[in-house]
Amino acid sequence: MGSLTKPVILLVVIYLLLKFVVPNIPGSAPLPSSLIFLYLMLTIAGIVIFATMSGESKDAFWGPIQRFLTGENIGALQTARFALLILFPLLVGWETYGSTAVSDAPPAENRTIHPAPPGEYTGLSNPVAKTPDNIMQGKGFYAAFCSPCHGGSFDGKGPAARGFNPPPANFSDPTTIAMLQESYLFWRIKKGGVGLPIEGMPWKSAMPRWEVELPDEWIWKIILGEYDGAHQSPRTWE
């Protein structure tokens, strides 16, 4: 099977390049497996074209493969041959079953966690001064209105949280309010879960639409209290 050594090595090298080297080129990203598969198929096509260009190279390339398949003179490789002839139809059957059988899994949830806010809620700055008094007031409002779900420790584990899916945000987690601007929080608190765009799945959200119950000033104070209590800072323009 010497004629296959070089093509196999070439395929392995190309795979390793695509999987581990290309993603590290500046500006690049990990390649999806479907794309890697496509490139490998192209490589195989190129190898076959190259190997069968002349009469001699054709025989040198296909000869060992043919002999393996027909079982002629392959000695110890007989077991491998039988294994291949049995496994190939099994693999085909397995893949076919997988793509045609009815799935038991519920629909995949592809909810966008932080969908884009409407234009009028970008770029707002907090009109309330960041004073200890205002922070205290904000924390007081937080305790009254927000802590049942978001928790007294700002961790999303309030006493009322457990039945809700998606669960209330954990403000002490660095991927929540620490990644957002105050303007974004103002939108989310004021307009609530029902204010989300479709990719945010508003029908599932338990977040109240606080504009019905709280004046804007209280919401801005809650934002101050929330960042302070969760020991986080808002994301800034830079």
Place this chain on the structure above:
Amino acid sequence: MTRVMQRHIKESAIAVAAVALLVTGAAQGFAQESVAVRAVMTTNALPVDDPNAAAWNTAPQAQFPLSPQVHWQNRIQEVTVKDLKVRALNDGKQVAVLLEYADPTEDPADAAALEFMVGDKKAHFAHGQPMAQVEGGPVNIWFWRNKDGKGVDMSAMGFGTLKTQTHQDVTAKGAYSNGTWKVVFSRNLTTDHPAEDMQLKPGEFINIAFAVWDGRKDAAGDLVEKGSQKAVSSWWYFRAEAPPDYSGYLYAALAMGLALAFQFVLIRKLKKGQSA
């Protein structure tokens, strides 16, 4: 096959079996956190009147956590029922859903409800309240209260719009024993009013949400949980299973046959070519 090969095969078979046992054992432990209710198909009569029927044991149990309703006014900060167990059966014509939950006392105002979206539109779990950027549809609510002893078919599309439907299709029956309520809701899979009633197609996942009221009274004699003051859940999934579909096996067998035939033809052709 040589001795060595036989031993290798035996060893790998044992390893695979061990891993399989481990995984199924772990899966049992995770059964508490469900995302979907499976209404398994049965050829027997559905136990629509009997929450205690043995037939329920053939249906897998899903469990969902409940929250006190703190999403909209009037809120309640603490409720009696914290978890809900759900089983369901269907016979191709009707569906029956069994709710089971712990409630220390049996009260006339004890109540439970199922909620569904209607038609193609999404609906917010809070009675289909309007959403700012998504056009929502109504919800269909199946309500049961102990003192009424029957199922009530209801509709809502926003706060304060809950109403009893003019046509009633839902039946419900509750049974209380030893601090546990068991309530069966049942209805035909489809009804004549698709604009107001959820229509269930076997094999299709739909959304379901739950609400429970403990009808206990406080020291002053007032109901603690009533109206919007209840235990609620978020949207989860529900599916009425269709009769088993073996078409996947059929396609697989066909594909395997084709692969085998391909192998035969290819090798025969190659052999002919070699001897030529």
